[in-house]
Amino acid sequence: xxxxxxxxxxxxxxxxxWLAIAPPTLAAVVGLAVLVADLFVxxxxxxxxxxxxxxxxxxxxxxxxxxxxxxxxTFCVSxxxxxxxxxxxxxxxxxxxxxxALLAALLSVTALxxxxxxxxxxxxxxxxxxxxxxAALLPxxxxxxxxxxxxxxxxxxAFALVGIRHGDKKSSEAALKFFLSSVTAxxxxxxxxxxxYASTGTLYLTQVADRIQHVDGQLHTLAQTGVVLTLVGxxxxxxxxxxxFWVPDTYVGAPLPIAAYLSVVGKAVGFSxxxxxxxxxxxxxxxxxxxxxxALAALTMTVGNVGALRQQATRAxxxxxxxxxxxxxxxxxxxxxxxxxxxxxxxxxxxxxxVAYALMYAAVNLGAFAVAALVGRTKSANRITDYxxxxxxxxxxxxxxxxxxxxxxxxxxxxxxxxxKVTVFSAAxxxxxxxLAVVMAVNVVIALFYYLQxxxxxxxxxxxEPVRHRLPAPLTAAITLTxxxxxxxxxxxxxxxxxxxxxxx
Numbered sequence: 001x002x003x004x005x006x007x008x009x010x011x012x013x014x015x016x017x018w019l020a021i022a023p024p025t026l027a028a029v030v031g032l033a034v035l036v037a038d039l040f041v042x043x044x045x046x047x048x049x050x051x052x053x054x055x056x057x058x059x060x061x062x063x064x065x066x067x068x069x070x071x072x073x074t075f076c077v078s079x080x081x082x083x084x085x086x087x088x089x090x091x092x093x094x095x096x097x098x099x100x101a102l103l104a105a106l107l108s109v110t111a112l113x114x115x116x117x118x119x120x121x122x123x124x125x126x127x128x129x130x131x132x133x134x135a136a137l138l139p140x141x142x143x144x145x146x147x148x149x150x151x152x153x154x155x156x157x158a159f160a161l162v163g164i165r166h167g168d169k170k171s172s173e174a175a176l177k178f179f180l181s182s183v184t185a186x187x188x189x190x191x192x193x194x195x196x197y198a199s200t201g202t203l204y205l206t207q208v209a210d211r212i213q214h215v216d217g218q219l220h221t222l223a224q225t226g227v228v229l230t231l232v233g234x235x236x237x238x239x240x241x242x243x244x245f246w247v248p249d250t251y252v253g254a255p256l257p258i259a260a261y262l263s264v265v266g267k268a269v270g271f272s273x274x275x276x277x278x279x280x281x282x283x284x285x286x287x288x289x290x291x292x293x294x295a296l297a298a299l300t301m302t303v304g305n306v307g308a309l310r311q312q313a314t315r316a317x318x319x320x321x322x323x324x325x326x327x328x329x330x331x332x333x334x335x336x337x338x339x340x341x342x343x344x345x346x347x348x349x350x351x352x353x354x355v356a357y358a359l360m361y362a363a364v365n366l367g368a369f370a371v372a373a374l375v376g377r378t379k380s381a382n383r384i385t386d387y388x389x390x391x392x393x394x395x396x397x398x399x400x401x402x403x404x405x406x407x408x409x410x411x412x413x414x415x416x417x418x419x420x421k422v423t424v425f426s427a428a429x430x431x432x433x434x435x436l437a438v439v440m441a442v443n444v445v446i447a448l449f450y451y452l453q454x455x456x457x458x459x460x461x462x463x464x465e466p467v468r469h470r471l472p473a474p475l476t477a478a479i480t481l482t483x484x485x486x487x488x489x490x491x492x493x494x495x496x497x498x499x500x501x502x503x504x505x
Contacts, residue, residue, distance in 0.1 A: 017074035030056030031129030038122020093139035174253025189233025195226025237270035260369035290342025301332025340431035367482030389462025419493035
C-alpha cells in the first residue's frame with residue numbers, strides 16, 4: 001500500500017542536476033543581481049554593472065567545461081524522458097549563445113558610454129542577461145513546454161532592448177514590428193503544440209516522436225496540422241522568407257550591439273528550436289517538413305541576397321541594412337542541411353553542417369558588427385560610403401573587416417567561410433537535393449558582388465579629411481576576439497566540424 005501511495009510522489013518530485021543547469025542559471029542570477037544593484041549603485045559607478053555582466057557571461061560560458069565529460073539529464077520522469085538534457089548539441093549551441101552574448105556585451109559597454117546616459121544601464125544589462133539565459137536554456141529543452149518557455153524568455157527581453165531608446169520613433173517602430181511578428185509566431189507555435197499534445201498525450205520530444213506515428217485515424221489530421229503549425233511558428237523565429245519583414249527595420253532601429261546580438265543569438269535560438277522539433281520530435285513527418293524547409297531555404301537565401309544587393313551605398317544606415325539582408329540570406333544557407341536531414345540516411349551529419357555553419361557565421365558576423373560599431377562612433381548614419389578609406393585611418397580594423405566580409409562571401413583568405421559553405425553544399429548534394437545546391441551556388445555568386453564591393457571600398461583613397469577612429473578597450477577586445485577566432489578556424493577549419501558533432505541521436 002505504501003509503495004502505491006509513494007509512486008505518484010516519485011513522479012512529481014524530481015532530482016535536479018545543478019551542474020547541468022548551471023550556465024543558464026548563472027546568467028539569470030547575474031541579471032537579477034544587476035537589476036537589484038542598479039537601485040543602490042550611484043550614477044557615476046553605473047559602468048561597473050556592465051563589467052559585472054560581462055564577467056557573469058564569461059563565467060557562465062566557463063561552466064560548460066565541466067559538462068564535456070558526458071551527457072547529463074535532469075527534470076526526468078524516466079530514463080528516456082527528461083525536460084533538460086546537456087548533451088553535445090546543447091553544449092555547442094550554449095557556447096555559441098553565451099559567447100555571442102559576451103561579445104554583444106563588450107560592444108554594449110562602449111555603446112552605453114557613447115549614449116551619454118541616454119540608455120538606462122541597469123535595465124539594459126538585466127534584459128540582455130535575461131535574454132541570454134533563455135537562449136541558453138532553449139537548446140537543452142527536451143519537451144515542448146520548456147521549449148516555448150525558453151523561446152519566450154529569450155524573445156521578450158529582446159523586444160524591450162530593441163525599443164529601449166526612449167522617445168526614438170525609429171527604435172519604437174522597430175520594437176513594434178519585432179514584437180508583432182514574434183507574438184504571431186508564438187501564437188501559431190502554441191496552437192500547433194496544443195494539437196500535438198491532444199494527439200499524443202505527451203510533451204516530451206522523444207515520446208512525441210514515438211507516439212505520433214501511431215495516433216488514431218480520427219486524430220491523424222489533427223496531428224498533421226499540429227506539426228505544420230509548429231514548424232510555421234519556428235520559421236518566423238528563424239527570419240525565413242516570407243516571415244522576414246521585421247529584420248531590416250529592427251536591426252536599424254535597435255542599438256547596434258543588440259542588432260549584432262539578434263543576428264547571431266536570435267538565429268541560434270530559432271534554428272536550435274527548429275532542429276529539435278524536426279529531427280527529434282517529428283522525424284516520422286520528414287516527408288512534410290523536408291520539402292517545406294527546402295523551399296523555404298531556396299526562397300530565403302534568394303530574397304536575402306537580392307535585398308542586400310539592392311542597398312544603396314549612400315543611404316543612411318545602409319551598412320546595417322546590408323548586414324540585415326545578408327543575415328536573411330545566411331538563414332537560407334542554415335536551413336539547407338536541416339531540410340537535407342529529411343532525405344539523408346545520416347541526419348546527424350546534416351544537422352552538424354548547420355551547427356558548423358552557425359559557428360562560423362557567429363564569429364565573423366559579430367566581427368563585422370564590431371567594426372560597424374567602431375565606424376558608427378564617428379559616422380552615426382553608418383552608410384557603406386562611410387567605410388571608404390578605413391585602411392588609411394585604421395589599418396587593423398579595415399583588414400579585419402575585409403577578412404570578415406570575405407569569410408561571409410566564402411572566399412580566401414576567409415577559408416572558414418569557404419569550408420562552411422562547402423559543408424552545407426555537400427549536405428544538400430548527399431541528400432539528393434541537387435536543385436537546392438544549384439540555387440545555393442547561384443546565391444553565393446550574387447553575394448560575392450556586394451561583399452566584394454564593400455571590401456574594395458575599405459582600401460580606396462578617402463574623400464576629404466580622413467577621420468581617425470579611436471578604439472576603446474571593450475571594442476578592441478570584441479574585434480580582436482572575433483578576428484582571432486576567424487583566423488584560427490581558417491587555419492584549421494576541421495576543428496569546426498569536429499566541434500559541431502551534435503550527438504543528438
